[in-house]
Amino acid sequence: MTDVLAAFTHAIATGDIAVVDLTQTLSEDTPLLVLPEPFGQTAAFSRTEISRYDERGVAWHWHNFTVGEHTGTHFDAPVHWVSGKDLADNTVDKVPAQKLVAPAVVLDFSAQCAVDADFLLKAEHIKAWEAEHGTIPAGGWVLFRTDWSKRDAQGYTNRREDGAHTPGPDVCAVRYLVEERDVLGFGVETIGTDAGQAHLLDPMYPAHTLLHGAGKYGLQCLENLDKLPATGAVVIAAPLKIRDGSGSPLRVLALVAE
Secondary structure: OHHHHHHHHHHHHHOOEEEEEOEOOOOOOOOOOOOOOOOOOOOOOEEEEEEEEEOOEEEEEEEEEEOOOOOOOEEEOHHHOHHHOOOOOOOHHHOOHHHHEEEEEEEEOHHHHHHOOOOEEOHHHHHHHHHHHOOOOOOOEEEEEOOHHHOOHHHHHOEEOOEEOOOEEOHHHHHHHHHHOOOOEEEEOOOOOOOOOHHHOOOOOHHHHHHHHOOOEEEEOEOOHHHOOOOOEEEEEOOOOOOOOOEEEOOEEEEEEO
């Protein structure tokens, strides 16, 4: 085992294994999910300076900060959705550490999303991807590449009078990933794992309803998925260990063999 870890760290040091950051920079400008009234809203990132090498603290610089559990690149635990509220170990502090490092596949439908903001990933799309790249392994992340992270702030949220218009999975796609492939979770470049118009589906918000009801996880606001291969990457996604937390901002890293 020591030899395995030594070989791994050597490969990291030499660049034989690349580390790709899949995380948005968290700041006061981070786009937020906005719910219709009268629902409550997630907090934007904000910070207050405590000291900066001055009379408040002569040799140190630090801040207090406030942020919502689901702001920026973040992790969704099953308890986040009503369908997962009664499951065991359904909060971020109860996620087994072994699951924080897992293989990942990348489903690239960025071309389709470029021409259709409301593109829905369907089970037949996934099956066609598998015919080319192989069966999606159980216990891994499925990352949905849309190139949405490359948009400016207005295009990223893409809100209109009837709500957001962003891509996501349809009901059959989520059922396929949960029931046929037993994935660990589903990751996206958009603010939510569901499409912007997912309230029109049955059930509504299938990524949240079906994934979390099955004890699966979500990753939102990812970037740099275009730097990952279709198969073979390993993702490290470790949320803050917040007691009874429904989610958490986190830094998501992918390991890729060069």
